[in-house]
Amino acid sequence: MSDPTDGAEDNRVWTLARRPTGTPTMDCFDFETRPRPDPGAGEALVRTRYLSVDPYMRGRMRAGESYAEPWDVGAPLEGGVVGEVIASNGTSFEPGELVVGNLQWADYVAAPDHALTRVDVGDLPASTALGVLGMPGRTAYFGTREVAEPRPGDTVVVSAAAGAVGSVVGQLAKMAGAYVVGIAGTDEKTAWLRELGFDATINYRSRDDYDAALAGAAPGGVDVYFDNVGGPITDAVFEHLNVDARVAVCGQIALYNATERPTGPRKLGSLIATRARVEGFLVSDFSARYETATADLRRWVEHGDLECRETVTEGLENAPEAFLGLFEGDNVGKQVVRVADA
Numbered sequence: 001m002s003d004p005t006d007g008a009e010d011n012r013v014w015t016l017a018r019r020p021t022g023t024p025t026m027d028c029f030d031f032e033t034r035p036r037p038d039p040g041a042g043e044a045l046v047r048t049r050y051l052s053v054d055p056y057m058r059g060r061m062r063a064g065e066s067y068a069e070p071w072d073v074g075a076p077l078e079g080g081v082v083g084e085v086i087a088s089n090g091t092s093f094e095p096g097e098l099v100v101g102n103l104q105w106a107d108y109v110a111a112p113d114h115a116l117t118r119v120d121v122g123d124l125p126a127s128t129a130l131g132v133l134g135m136p137g138r139t140a141y142f143g144t145r146e147v148a149e150p151r152p153g154d155t156v157v158v159s160a161a162a163g164a165v166g167s168v169v170g171q172l173a174k175m176a177g178a179y180v181v182g183i184a185g186t187d188e189k190t191a192w193l194r195e196l197g198f199d200a201t202i203n204y205r206s207r208d209d210y211d212a213a214l215a216g217a218a219p220g221g222v223d224v225y226f227d228n229v230g231g232p233i234t235d236a237v238f239e240h241l242n243v244d245a246r247v248a249v250c251g252q253i254a255l256y257n258a259t260e261r262p263t264g265p266r267k268l269g270s271l272i273a274t275r276a277r278v279e280g281f282l283v284s285d286f287s288a289r290y291e292t293a294t295a296d297l298r299r300w301v302e303h304g305d306l307e308c309r310e311t312v313t314e315g316l317e318n319a320p321e322a323f324l325g326l327f328e329g330d331n332v333g334k335q336v337v338r339v340a341d342a
């Protein structure tokens, strides 16, 4: 049998070719072939199964500091990866174990013990460790329960509702007894949201009268708004907030490719009479409780109480395209890239 660590094979790696202005394009990425890494002392060799593409990575393409470190020009891109340990050079991991980490967009990576976390997805696909059982699922879990706090009878509006975070938020809000309105960009997505139990949906790409759409979908006004997008959709929702409404600011994807910051204030005047509370959050604020969240989410998925969908792009070579598709609404549910089979 051949030694899987003999370094004979090549390793394909995506690097950042240049920083984009506005909407990123394929020429921002370079696909290189490098030698397969040898795990040094205290490192494991991980073979990538799936990698995650996420909206926040647009921020990593910028030079400025943010909550995520910028990617360096010329250096490998990195993000959420689930992979299999194929060799261990003095780590606590055994070959065959499934791990997640913030790792390179590559076929193989050598990583130290502390950069890897063992995952147990049970009978679910390994990719769920990047979706409902990973960062987006936890974002929905804490953002809904700790920030948005829907109560029975509340009207909850979720934007990017058919995405990785939004689709889970809507289902958790239903579990909390709320009336849930989902906003998404295609009829296929809104049909899926209805299957998930959303009470009303708006396809924001098929109409521009957002105000009338919200009046129809949420006639009693909005008690909770889980904002994944910002921009004109959020402006419209702000006009429908009820007294004591809560707005959880999770993401602003509609603005991530903007070349200038939008001028403000936008609709903040609506917060005065409503005394609404607007609160931003990062999933990492809740890192001490990730295990509880993942255990709950896994149990709900296994019992059929929570449905999750994934859009799987085949092949490491197509990872940038999958990433760019997030800004076009190409994904339903969590967007992942399959790099290698089990």
Ligand code: NAP
Pocket (backbone or CB within 6 Å): 054, 055, 056, 135, 136, 139, 160, 161, 162, 163, 164, 165, 166, 183, 184, 185, 186, 189, 228, 229, 231, 233, 249, 250, 251, 252, 253, 254, 255, 281, 282, 283, 284, 326, 327, 328, 329, 330, 331, 332, 333, 334, 335
């Ligand atoms: P996602 O929703 O699975 O994918 C992005 C979706 O955004 C697209 O499918 C698209 O769906 C929608 N979209 C793209 N451009 C848009 C635009 N201009 N206007 C309105 N909708 C647009 O992504 P996700 O991973 O679940 O993330 C959702 C949001 O949560 C992002 O803003 C992300 O940055 C944020 N987030 C925040 C945290 C945190 O800790 N605060 C953690 C994770 C994610 P449509 O077809 O509906 O347009």
Ligand code: FER
Pocket (backbone or CB within 6 Å): 055, 056, 067, 135, 250, 251, 252, 282, 283, 284
């Ligand atoms: C994190 C905090 C926030 C993280 C991702 C985010 C990968 C995403 C934020 C966003 O999309 O706005 O620790 O880990």
